[in-house]
Amino acid sequence: MIVIENVYVVPVTGAEIPSGYIAIDGDRIVAVGAGAYEGEGERVDGRGCLATPGFVNTHHHLYQWASQGVTPDGTLFEWLVASYRLWGRMDAEVVHGAATAGLGWLAKSGCTTASDHHYIFPKGRGDLFDAEIQAAREVGLRFHPGRGSMDRGRSQGGLPPDEVVESMDDILSATEAAVRKYHDPSFGSMLRIAVAPCSPFSVSGQLMLESADLARSMGVRLHTHGAETLDEDEHCKEQFGMLPVQYLESLGWLGPDVWLAHCVHLTDDDIRRFAATGTGTAHCPSSNGRLGAGIARVSELMRAGAPVGLGVDGAASSEMTPLAGEIRMAMLLQRARYGPDALTARQALEMATMGGARCLGRADEIGSLEAGKLADVALWRVDGFYAAIDDPVVAFAYGQTPPLARLIVGGKTVVEDGELRTVSDQVAAEAGAVAHRRLLGN
Numbered sequence: 551m552i553v554i555e556n557v558y559v560v561p562v563t564g565a566e567i568p569s570g571y572i573a574i575d576g577d578r579i580v581a582v583g584a585g586a587y588e589g590e591g592e593r594v595d596g597r598g599c600l601a602t603p604g605f606v607n608t609h610h611h612l613y614q615w616a617s618q619g620v621t622p623d624g625t626l627f628e629w630l631v632a633s634y635r636l637w638g639r640m641d642a643e644v645v646h647g648a649a650t651a652g653l654g655w656l657a658k659s660g661c662t663t664a665s666d667h668h669y670i671f672p673k674g675r676g677d678l679f680d681a682e683i684q685a686a687r688e689v690g691l692r693f694h695p696g697r698g699s700m701d702r703g704r705s706q707g708g709l710p711p712d713e714v715v716e717s718m719d720d721i722l723s724a725t726e727a728a729v730r731k732y733h734d735p736s737f738g739s740m741l742r743i744a745v746a747p748c749s750p751f752s753v754s755g756q757l758m759l760e761s762a763d764l765a766r767s768m769g770v771r772l773h774t775h776g777a778e779t780l781d782e783d784e785h786c787k788e789q790f791g792m793l794p795v796q797y798l799e800s801l802g803w804l805g806p807d808v809w810l811a812h813c814v815h816l817t818d819d820d821i822r823r824f825a826a827t828g829t830g831t832a833h834c835p836s837s838n839g840r841l842g843a844g845i846a847r848v849s850e851l852m853r854a855g856a857p858v859g860l861g862v863d864g865a866a867s868s869e870m871t872p873l874a875g876e877i878r879m880a881m882l883l884q885r886a887r888y889g890p891d892a893l894t895a896r897q898a899l900e901m902a903t904m905g906g907a908r909c910l911g912r913a914d915e916i917g918s919l920e921a922g923k924l925a926d927v928a929l930w931r932v933d934g935f936y937a938a939i940d941d942p943v944v945a946f947a948y949g950q951t952p953p954l955a956r957l958i959v960g961g962k963t964v965v966e967d968g969e970l971r972t973v974s975d976q977v978a979a980e981a982g983a984v985a986h987r988r989l990l991g992n
């Protein structure tokens with residue numbers, strides 16, 4: 551039993567508690583309240599701290615830690631074309647090292663549940679999917695890797711070179727095998743698999759249809775990229791005679807079991823369809839800015855009732871992006887587009903927690919601090935310099951993210967005083983640097 555006490559609690563789903571406690575037994579929260587907790591337990595003094603639910607990262611490509619900074623400018627399509635050949639050289643060691651660093655970095659910015667979207671599987675280079683799962687076990691985060699795929703190379707009108715795509719049969723059998731081997735649907739699961747073909751411009755319509763059938767027959771979720779850039783709009787109009795969201799809907803890819811990365815360029819009708827079908831959006835504001843994609847209409851999606859979570863996206867298009875910082879980025883960019891009442895700090899915090907939990911289908915387990923939910927908790931130091939601001943949520947969200955005093959995943963401490971306690975900072979950083987050198991061949 552662990553009791554965090556004297557802490558400012560932001561449960562996200564209920565009223566804030568200026569001085570209260572969170573009691574944790576095993577991997578669950580057993581009580582949250584004001585004042586002192588009467589029961590036994592190891593005490594953690596939360597004085598000067600803000601307690602939030604652990605953050606949920608809804609979109610990433612962990613392998614990209616190894617190719618950060620390699621293509622620092624350009625549009626999405628220019629950046630992808632420059633990156634595909636390099637990514638085609640990765641092996642299981644690169645993926646393990648990149649994932650260790652990427653997941654460690656996420657943990658250090660308050661993330662307790664991470665999804666990943668891995669869609670390149672060069673032949674004869676080891677078990678890449680298993681490599682990232684091992685890394686997540688070592689770092690200690692709840693993990694939702696998507697078995698990604700691409701089957702539409704350049705000769706078929708797609709964007710990637712033919713040598714980095716797989717055949718549809720290989721993809722479907724490997725995806726089914728990954729779900730059977732790893733997916734744990736139980737309450738409190740540390741590992742769930744999604745089916746995740748890459749994007750309209752690298753995947754055939756047939757693979758999208760078959761992937762949706764496979765995921766639904768196995769009871770797992772669906773993830774892909776959608777409506778990220780105007781180039782993608784043009785590609786879809788040219789190749790399929792419709793815009794990306796219409797195309798996805800025609801293939802059965804809107805629904806409560808689907809979450810889509812980016813969704814920057816949505817029509818009013820798309821927003822209504824997302825809300826009506828419960829389709830989730832993984833909002834990645836830094837990546838969208840970095841690639842000049844645009845500012846997504848996420849405050850409109852939230853107002854319409856559609857699930858919206860936050861994501862850092864792959865590190866090669868969003869270098870060193872901390873998940874906690876995306877709360878600020880989302881808030882500021884929505885205000886830059888729509889005005890100062892577009893997104894409050896508390897709404898952006900909700901996006902990072904309950905919004906992400908809804909996208910991953912785990913709203914009953916994570917995303918808020920409530921008795922019965924999993925003990926995924928972040929403690930932020932809002933004393934020191936931050937004590938100049940009375941509202942601790944404003945202190946947390948408006949400027950540089952305050953220090954992370956502790957990160958707890960399922961009752962276990964993963965970060966303490968800003969440093970990883972599962973693998974060390976030094977091990978995670980070195981793993982990422984070695985993966986980078988190995989991928990670049992020097």
Ligand SMILES: [Zn+2]
Binds near residue numbers: 609775
């Ligand atoms: Zn992405």
